[in-house]
Amino acid sequence: MVTETLSPAEKAHVLLEALPYIQKFAGKIVVIKYGGSSIEPDSGAIDPVILDIIWLKQVGLFPVVVHGGGKAITRLLERLGHQAQFVDGLRVTDETTLEAVEMVLGGLVNQQLVAAFNAGGCKAAGLTGVDGGLLSARQKTHPLGDLGRVGEVQAVNTDLIHALLQNGFLPVIAPLGSDEHGARYNINADSAAGAIAAALGAEKLILLTDVPGILKEGQVINQVSSDDVHSLIEDGTIAGGMVPKVEACLAGLAGGAKQVHILNGKDPHALLLEIFTERGVGTLVYEAK
Ligand SMILES: Nc1ncnc2c1ncn2[C@@H]1O[C@H](COP(=O)(O)OP(=O)(O)O)[C@@H](O)[C@H]1O
Ligand SMILES: CC(=O)N[C@@H](CCC(=O)OP(=O)(O)O)C(=O)O
Secondary structure, three states: OEOOOOOHHHHHHHHHHHHHHHHHHOOOEEEEEEOHHHOOOOOOOOOHHHHHHHHHHHOOOEEEEEEOOHHHHHHHHHHOOOOOOEEOOEEOEOHHHHHHHHHHHHHHHHHHHHHHHHHOOOOEEEEEOOHHHOEEEEEOOOOOOOOEOEEEEEEEOOHHHHHHHHOOOEEEEEOEEEOOOOOEEEOOHHHHHHHHHHHHOOOEEEEEEOOOOOEEOOEEEOEEEHHHHHHHHHOOOOOOOHHHHHHHHHHHHHHOOOEEEEEEOOOOOHHHHHHHOOOOOOEEEEOOO
16 A cells, blocks of 8 residues: 655644544653664754654653664765675675774764754663673674674663663664674664564564655555565565665564554654554554464
8 A cells, every 4th residue: 555645734633633642652662763864964953853752752652762874884984995885785894894883883873862862851871782781693694695794683681771761761772782702793773673672572663764664666655564575575676775674674573563664764753643643654564464
């Protein structure tokens, strides 16, 4: 099924209608993957999505943010004269690349986001998947070859997340992981968000990106089953960075996240419409029975 885009007036109307239902989500965990493509270097203004996430917290939900930063990593690598290379949306990660990934994800982007949340009046705490043993990882194998220090999540320890939530903090998580020998890994942010949402049994996993959802012939697919996702990958409709995104959706669902959505992070209020309305926006991915 394909949806039309809502006009701003329609969106405002839907939001007003949704207000009585906000209570329904009080106390529920919502994992939000803040993309990548939506993160711009210090523009001076607080992104409306950040304000929406703060608002979710203020009305009693428990948002957990997992962020990307792929474009910022590529920019740093270019400055270092190092070529970025991707296989199926995953960055081939040699030792130099891993250093850049850790600097950008664990440092720059994480702290930019934490500062923006704090400036918006929200107590945010930045951490990476290495902290508190949050993301145990091992090297990811891929049929197309050696991706280097790309990690695949093996286990999630949610203790630190729960400790932060219980103390009123908004966790802002960079997708890095480590193994039992202390080796560190670069984990795709969508995959990290899927694994964390599954481990938390999140009410929703929302992947924010730079497109309005999964597109087919230029139109947003409103709902898609796990079976259809595989066919869309096979026929090439879903490619590049959308591949790890839909795989993260399926992992989240299989692991216990209740609802999984892909939305445009640049669409004002898309996040709130998705959570608080029945019709939703973007693409809902559901498990085929
Ligand atoms: N079927 C599809 N629908 C939407 N986007 C797609 C599709 N196939 C490939 N893509 C690409 O996936 C990109 C989103 O992945 P990515 O750039 O990794 O996002 P992010 O940085 O937000 O994680 C889109 O901008 C688009 O170029
Ligand atoms: C293994 C792998 O590809 N890791 C990603 C991690 C960041 C990320 O996923 O950022 P976006 O959400 O902005 O794409 C990378 O190095 O780019």
